[in-house]
Amino acid sequence: MKFISWNVNGIRACCGKGFCEAFTQFDADFFCLQETKMQEGQLDLSFIGYQSFWNYAEKKGYSGTAIFTRHTPLNVVYGLPDMTDDNEGRVITLEMTDFYLVTVYTPNSQDGLRRLDYRMIWDDVFRSYLNKLDAKKPIVVCGDMNVAHQEIDIKNPSSNHHNPGFTNEEREKFTLLLDSGFTDSFRFLHPDEKDKYSWWSYRFHARENNTGWRIDYFLCSNRINNKILSANIHNEIFGSDHCPIELCLK
Numbered sequence: 001m002k003f004i005s006w007n008v009n010g011i012r013a014c015c016g017k018g019f020c021e022a023f024t025q026f027d028a029d030f031f032c033l034q035e036t037k038m039q040e041g042q043l044d045l046s047f048i049g050y051q052s053f054w055n056y057a058e059k060k061g062y063s064g065t066a067i068f069t070r071h072t073p074l075n076v077v078y079g080l081p082d083m084t085d086d087n088e089g090r091v092i093t094l095e096m097t098d099f100y101l102v103t104v105y106t107p108n109s110q111d112g113l114r115r116l117d118y119r120m121i122w123d124d125v126f127r128s129y130l131n132k133l134d135a136k137k138p139i140v141v142c143g144d145m146n147v148a149h150q151e152i153d154i155k156n157p158s159s160n161h162h163n164p165g166f167t168n169e170e171r172e173k174f175t176l177l178l179d180s181g182f183t184d185s186f187r188f189l190h191p192d193e194k195d196k197y198s199w200w201s202y203r204f205h206a207r208e209n210n211t212g213w214r215i216d217y218f219l220c221s222n223r224i225n226n227k228i229l230s231a232n233i234h235n236e237i238f239g240s241d242h243c244p245i246e247l248c249l250k
């Protein structure tokens with residue numbers, strides 16, 4: 001079973017940069033999107049054999065998530081039930097027969113870390129939500145989680161320790177999430193692989209120089225580690241400042 005996740009940084013723009021061709025090429029069972037930046041009715045995007053589920057932000061041109069699936073879910077949940085101000089379209093959960101699939105676009109702490117306090121609360125609520133699901137059946141979690149977990153996950157760790165996405169606070173929250181029962185599938189299979197990133201700034205020729213960050217993940221419940229067949233980062237595919245990532249499970 002193949003899963004793809006991609007922060008498209010605006011699905012309407014990405015559709016003009018090869019999105020549909022990439023979608024067809026991957027031939028995935030589940031294709032998850034983050035940062036769709038659209039409202040309902042702004043784009044008619046469909047693929048034969050797939051259902052789609054969309055969570056739109058109230059703010060126009062901001063955030064948003066989607067999942068295309070070949071498999072009909074038992075249930076769909078939008079957002080985080082315990083987040084009182086959950087209006088940014090950041091989470092979709094599909095309940096399947098044997099597992100949950102969750103796609104997420106984690107809030108960025110923003111310049112000056114002005115949203116770090118909110119991010120800390122959000123991380124706690126999200127972890128609690130996943131733990132409740134995991135108590136029922138295994139989970140696959142994917143998306144832009146806006147944190148480079150370890151120094152190996154970022155090109156220039158020493159100069160980024162106080163920048164959004166690489167603060168001690170954000171990295172510690174990610175460690176707490178993993179320690180609560182989840183596996184970073186890419187590091188599970190590629191523990192020492194360097195220079196593999198999923199996001200590059202549009203500035204300073206970052207992608208050309210591979211000055212990147214690995215902030216997009218597939219996590220899965222520890223008890224299904226034996227089902228991980230492959231976990232890849234497709235940095236050969238353009239169309240966004242992020243590239244698609246892939247997980248294959250038995």
